[in-house]
Amino acid sequence: MENEIYSLLKNEFKQKEIPVKDGISLILNDKFLRDDNKKFMDMYNWMSHGYDLVESVVGKIKYGDMINRHRSAMMSQVEWKDNSTVLYVSIGTGKNLDFIPKSINAKSLKIVGLDISFGMLKQCNKKHGRDLNLSLFNCAAEGLPFIDNAFDIVFHVGGINFFLDKGAAMKEMIRVAKPNTKILIADETSDYVDSQYKKSRLSKQYFENKHFDLSELEACVPENVRDKKLELIWDNQFYILTFRKLASQ
Numbered sequence: 389m390e391n392e393i394y395s396l397l398k399n400e401f402k403q404k405e406i407p408v409k410d411g412i413s414l415i416l417n418d419k420f421l422r423d424d425n426k427k428f429m430d431m432y433n434w435m436s437h438g439y440d441l442v443e444s445v446v447g448k449i450k451y452g453d454m455i456n457r458h459r460s461a462m463m464s465q466v467e468w469k470d471n472s473t474v475l476y477v478s479i480g481t482g483k484n485l486d487f488i489p490k491s492i493n494a495k496s497l498k499i500v501g502l503d504i505s506f507g508m509l510k511q512c513n514k515k516h517g518r519d520l521n522l523s524l525f526n527c528a529a530e531g532l533p534f535i536d537n538a539f540d541i542v543f544h545v546g547g548i549n550f551f552l553d554k555g556a557a558m559k560e561m562i563r564v565a566k567p568n569t570k571i572l573i574a575d576e577t578s579d580y581v582d583s584q585y586k587k588s589r590l591s592k593q594y595f596e597n598k599h600f601d602l603s604e605l606e607a608c609v610p611e612n613v614r615d616k617k618l619e620l621i622w623d624n625q626f627y628i629l630t631f632r633k634l635a636s637q
């Protein structure tokens with residue numbers, strides 16, 4: 389792990405040796421590993437080998453260039469700056485890293501990616517570990533191992549709808565972001581969950597009896613943020629929620 393990233397860890401993690409496997413730091417706390425978190429961790433571990441392939445083949449057949457365009461639109465809303473320290477919560481296989489705007493020198497970024505699925509992180513490391521300054525952590529979004537006010541950029545894409553504790557994850561993202569940071573959270577709407585995930589042969593067993601309510605997610609955004617904005621994209625199948633941490637928090 390780069391020294392700079394090590395310095396962002398809470399003391400309790402600096403004091404003990406963090407186990408590392410395949411270049412990934414293992415800090416998964418059992419307390420977050422139950423119910424939906426456990427179920428979706430298992431699902432993504434299982435899907436990790438084919439995740440990118442399914443998106444690029446099946447996604448392309450079904451939606452043409454739409455997925456790439458909407459990933460690119462999302463990433464353009466992040467406030468990128470060269471040399472920033474970036475936290476990507478639920479990085480998965482790191483697909484969105486391909487959509488960092490071309491005006492940014494991606495190699496100058498210190499990127500920390502975390503995910504509850506070791507399998508997804510392994511794929512991410514294979515793809516991006518050599519080209520980018522990337523530190524990967526196997527941990528849950530609900531309990532981040534980093535100190536307060538550590539990151540210039542914080543964003544999450546694609547998992548929060550079924551996190552064990554969405555409110556805790558949001559508070560953690562805000563806590564570790566530097567004051568004034570714009571935080572971006574994006575995921576599928578219930579339209580997409582119902583019409584795709586509940587129907588697909590690959591995923592339907594995991595989404596049976598699951599319901600996602602966007603207003604419940606919005607209610608998890610703490611009062612003490614500013615510039616809160618909710619946008620629906622891709623024919624209302626995806627949402628992008630953004631807000632800014634206060635200057636004095």
Ligand SMILES: C[S@@+](CC[C@H](N)C(=O)[O-])C[C@H]1O[C@@H](n2cnc3c(N)ncnc32)[C@H](O)[C@@H]1O
Pocket residue numbers: 425428429432477478479480481482483484502503504505508527528529530544545546547548550551552
């Ligand atoms: C749909 S994938 C999105 C991956 C990536 N962000 C993308 O856009 O391709 C959702 C990701 O959320 C992760 N995830 C689910 N629950 C999590 C949790 N509680 N904490 C951290 N990551 C979680 C999954 O392991 C998976 O990699």
